[in-house]
Amino acid sequence: MNAKGIKHFYIPEEQSIYLLSHTDAKKLKDWLALCTEQLSALGYRDIHLIGKGAYGFAFAGVDRQQQHRVFKFTRITLPASIQDRLEEEAFMQSLVDHPLVPRVIDFHQKGRQSILMMERAPGLDLEQVSLREGALHPRLVVKIAVQLGKILLDLRHHTHQGQLRPIVHGDIKPSNLVWDEVNERIALIDWGSSVFAQLDEHQQPVQNNVLDLMSGDLQQTNARLGDVYFIGDAQLNGALSSPRFDEQGLASTLYALASGQSARFARQVIPPSSLGLPKILSDILTYMLSDNESAQREGGDYLLSHLSLLENLVFGEHVPAPAEALLPVWVSRSSKAIETVVYSSRKSFLRERATDSAQNDTVQALNYINDAQFERYYKNYLDGMGDTEKGFLAAISRLAKYPVVGGLAINWQPDGVYIDSSLNLHEPDKKDAFDQAVNNVVMLARSIHRKGVFKCCLFDAKNTLHFDRDTSQSKFVAAPGTRIPYEKSVQTLSASESRLHSYFEDGDDPDELLALPATIMDAISRLNAIHHTGCIIFEALSHHLKIHSYYRLLDHTKENEFNALLDLIVQALPEISGEGISGFMKLPYKDTRCFDHRARCADKYYPRNPKAH
Numbered sequence: 001m002n003a004k005g006i007k008h009f010y011i012p013e014e015q016s017i018y019l020l021s022h023t024d025a026k027k028l029k030d031w032l033a034l035c036t037e038q039l040s041a042l043g044y045r046d047i048h049l050i051g052k053g054a055y056g057f058a059f060a061g062v063d064r065q066q067q068h069r070v071f072k073f074t075r076i077t078l079p080a081s082i083q084d085r086l087e088e089e090a091f092m093q094s095l096v097d098h099p100l101v102p103r104v105i106d107f108h109q110k111g112r113q114s115i116l117m118m119e120r121a122p123g124l125d126l127e128q129v130s131l132r133e134g135a136l137h138p139r140l141v142v143k144i145a146v147q148l149g150k151i152l153l154d155l156r157h158h159t160h161q162g163q164l165r166p167i168v169h170g171d172i173k174p175s176n177l178v179w180d181e182v183n184e185r186i187a188l189i190d191w192g193s194s195v196f197a198q199l200d201e202h203q204q205p206v207q208n209n210v211l212d213l214m215s216g217d218l219q220q221t222n223a224r225l226g227d228v229y230f231i232g233d234a235q236l237n238g239a240l241s242s243p244r245f246d247e248q249g250l251a252s253t254l255y256a257l258a259s260g261q262s263a264r265f266a267r268q269v270i271p272p273s274s275l276g277l278p279k280i281l282s283d284i285l286t287y288m289l290s291d292n293e294s295a296q297r298e299g300g301d302y303l304l305s306h307l308s309l310l311e312n313l314v315f316g317e318h319v320p321a322p323a324e325a326l327l328p329v330w331v332s333r334s335s336k337a338i339e340t341v342v343y344s345s346r347k348s349f350l351r352e353r354a355t356d357s358a359q360n361d362t363v364q365a366l367n368y369i370n371d372a373q374f375e376r377y378y379k380n381y382l383d384g385m386g387d388t389e390k391g392f393l394a395a396i397s398r399l400a401k402y403p404v405v406g407g408l409a410i411n412w413q414p415d416g417v418y419i420d421s422s423l424n425l426h427e428p429d430k431k432d433a434f435d436q437a438v439n440n441v442v443m444l445a446r447s448i449h450r451k452g453v454f455k456c457c458l459f460d461a462k463n464t465l466h467f468d469r470d471t472s473q474s475k476f477v478a479a480p481g482t483r484i485p486y487e488k489s490v491q492t493l494s495a496s497e498s499r500l501h502s503y504f505e506d507g508d509d510p511d512e513l514l515a516l517p518a519t520i521m522d523a524i525s526r527l528n529a530i531h532h533t534g535c536i537i538f539e540a541l542s543h544h545l546k547i548h549s550y551y552r553l554l555d556h557t558k559e560n561e562f563n564a565l566l567d568l569i570v571q572a573l574p575e576i577s578g579e580g581i582s583g584f585m586k587l588p589y590k591d592t593r594c595f596d597h598r599a600r601c602a603d604k605y606y607p608r609n610p611k612a613h
C-alpha cells in the first residue's frame, strides 16, 4: 500500500456528518434539503432520510395513494460511470419478481441526478436489529435462512427473454435485508452489485451466453465487489460470477446474525457449532464457511434442497441464557445523543505479511479497483491479516456502532491476554447486546497469538474540531474561543488513587505519519503528568485538520493547568505541517482482567427436544 493509502486508512466507514469539513457538511445538508424539496414538489409527503451508502442516499416518502416508497439518489459529485450504476441497479432489480424483493417503480434521470424509486419494505435492516438485540434467536436465524434460500433458488433459475440467465445479487449482508418484525419477513434490497451470472451453480458457463463465450468475455469476471466483510473468497479474488457468490453472502449473513457480529471472519474462533443453532443449520454453515470450495458448494446445495425441513423445525420457549459480561460496561445516565467513532493504534502488528509485493498481488487480483468497497477494504487496514485478526478488528468496529465512549488496552503476553477497559454506554437498552459485542472482542483477542499492545479509543464525533486552510502549504489557524472540550469525573481523584497508562509508553506508532511540532508534543507530555484519561487525535489532510478528542479530568485541583495546556495546543496549530494522523491515548489502568489464551469457543447446539428445557 502506498503512503497515501495508509494516510487515509482511518476515515471511518460511516461518514458521520460531524467528521466532514464545514464546507462539505454544508454542501451535504443543502443537497439533502434539495432532494427533500424535489420529492415534496412531486407530491410525496413524510419525506425523510433512511439510509446512506457509499454512492448515495435513500429517502422514504408516502405517495398520494398512501403507499410507502423509497427513493435512492446517487451523489451528484460522483463520476458518470458510477452514476450509471444506479440505472444498472434499477434494471437488475426490476428483473427480479419475488415477494421478498421490493418492486422497482420508476427510474428517473434529471440532468446528472439519477433517482431510483421502489416499494418500501417495512421495518429496520437486520444490522440495526442485530445491534439492538445481539445474537438473534436460533428460530429467527432459521426463518431468515429459509427465506433467503428461497430467493437464491429463484435467482438460480431466473430466465431472461426465454433463456436461463441466473442472477447474482452480489452483496448479501445483514444491512441489505430489511426485517418486518410483525410478519417476520425479510426483503432483499440494494441490487447495486447485481449481475447476470457467467457460470451456473455447476461452474459451467451459462449456456446461452454464446456471444460472451465467443467474445472471450469469459476470461474476465463481470462481478462487482460486494462488502468485503461478507463476500466469499471467489468473489473477492475476481472469479467468474456464479450463484455460489450469493451462497457465501447468505452463509456469512446467517453466521453474523447468529453470533452478534458484523462480519464473517471470526468463524474459526467462534464457529457456527458454538452458536446454539440447531445442529443441521450449524453443520450447513460449517460447510458453507469452510475454506474448501467443494465443501462450500455441498453445504449450499444441502441448504437449498432442505428448505422445507428447516421450515418445519420445532422451537420451544427455550431462550439461550445471556452470557456473562467479560468486561465491565458502565451505563451512562446522560441522555445526550453521541456519535461514536473508534480510533485504534498499532494495527500493523496484526498483519501476517506486510511486504509490498504480497500486497501488489492482491491489488492485481482485484480488477475492479475503482470500487468504493475496495477503498473501504484498505481504509480498514485489513489487507495482509489472517481471518481471525480481521475478525478482531471487525469486532472492534462493531463497538463503535453503539453510543459509547472510553477505550480498551489489550496486551498480549505469553501467559495470557491482559485487558484494561473503560466503556461507558449511553443507551441502557442496548446493554446486553453491547456486552455480547465486547465478549466477542475478548474471545477473539484470546485466540490471537502475538506479542504487542493494541489500544482503541472511542470518542464522540460531535466533539471533533475542524480547521480549514486554503492550500496544503498554508497554516491551520484556530478561530478565537476555540477550545478542546473535556468533562470532569464526579469526584476529584489524586494520582495515588488510580493508575493510568501513559501517552508515551508504547513508543511511536508505526502506522501513523504525522509528526507533530515540538510545542504540541511538549504540551502533551505535560498533560500526561496531570491525572486524566482520554485521547487526542490529530488528522491533517491537505486542506483540512480535525482534532478528535475525548477527555476526562480526574484531578480537579489541576484544572487551570489542564485548560492552559489544551489552549496551548490550539494556539500551536499553525506550526503543524505535513499530512497524516497522530494520536495519543491515556486509558485508566483499571480492573485489568486477565484471560488465558483460548483457540475456539466450545460447541453448543439448540436442544434437540426444546420442550424438555
Ligand SMILES: Nc1ncnc2c1ncn2[C@@H]1O[C@H](COP(=O)(O)OP(=O)(O)OP(=O)(O)O)[C@@H](O)[C@H]1O
Residues within 6 Å of the ligand: 050, 051, 052, 053, 054, 055, 056, 057, 058, 070, 072, 102, 118, 119, 120, 121, 122, 125, 175, 176, 178, 189, 190, 191, 192
Ligand atoms: N426498498 C427499501 N425498503 C426499505 N428500506 C430501504 C429500501 N431500500 C433502501 N432502504 C434503506 O436505505 C439504506 C441504504 O440503501 P442501500 O443499501 O440500497 O444503499 P447503498 O447506497 O447501496 O448502501 P451501501 O453502500 O451501504 O450498500 C438501507 O440500509 C435501508 O435501510
